[in-house]
Amino acid sequence: MALAFVGVLVFIAANVLMALLAFSTQSPVGIGVAAVVLALGTFGGGILLVRKGEPWSKGLGIGLMAGWALVSIVSAGFCTGINPGVYL
Numbered sequence: 001m002a003l004a005f006v007g008v009l010v011f012i013a014a015n016v017l018m019a020l021l022a023f024s025t026q027s028p029v030g031i032g033v034a035a036v037v038l039a040l041g042t043f044g045g046g047i048l049l050v051r052k053g054e055p056w057s058k059g060l061g062i063g064l065m066a067g068w069a070l071v072s073i074v075s076a077g078f079c080t081g082i083n084p085g086v087y088l
Contacts, residue, residue, distance in 0.1 A: 003025015035081020
């Protein structure tokens with residue numbers, strides 16, 4: 001399950017890149033779009049990787065989804081866009 005850890009790191013890197021793009025728009029709509037794209041990409045890609053059935057893809061897919069959950073918990077939803085305070 002070492003690839004689960006890699007999946008978490010891949011999510012964090014993708015989250016940082018998406019945050020830079022979202023905050024460069026300086027718009028609550030841009031942040032909302034980035035949050036939706038990030039969540040759909042993470043869970044869509046994670047589910048597809050898990051359904052592939054190979055051990056490496058399962059670990060990576062679970063890691064992506066776990067990364068989203070961990071970042072959401074640690075940042076109180078600010079870094080994943082699920083905190084309504086981001087849009088005020």
